[in-house]
Amino acid sequence: MEDSAKWKEGFRTHGELFKRLTCVSPIHISIQEGNQVALFSDVENLDTYMKILETEGPAAMANDGVIKDTVKIFVMDKEFHF
Numbered sequence: 001m002e003d004s005a006k007w008k009e010g011f012r013t014h015g016e017l018f019k020r021l022t023c024v025s026p027i028h029i030s031i032q033e034g035n036q037v038a039l040f041s042d043v044e045n046l047d048t049y050m051k052i053l054e055t056e057g058p059a060a061m062a063n064d065g066v067i068k069d070t071v072k073i074f075v076m077d078k079e080f081h082f
Helices: 004-011 015-020 046-064
Strands: 028-032 036-040
Touching: 004 028, 004 036, 004 046, 015 046
Parallel strands: none
Antiparallel strands: 028 036
16 A cells, blocks of 8 residues: 555545445454555455455545555454364
8 A cells, every 4th residue: 555544544434335345343453564454354245245345446445545456355264262
């Protein structure tokens, strides 16, 4: 991303998009030096999430200054219980 402050401002305007993405809990955010951001979200429907992210995500990312080629998505598929 180009500017984490700009990203943070824009990100907070996408509440309705995240509802359509089927996010079911607060989105956890970590902003690091070098304009790196990590997000964690829990979704009800991964297929819906990925489809909407593909179609509507690029415009939202561009608006917020995200460099699309730097985005990495990790699907959490394991749990550790203690």
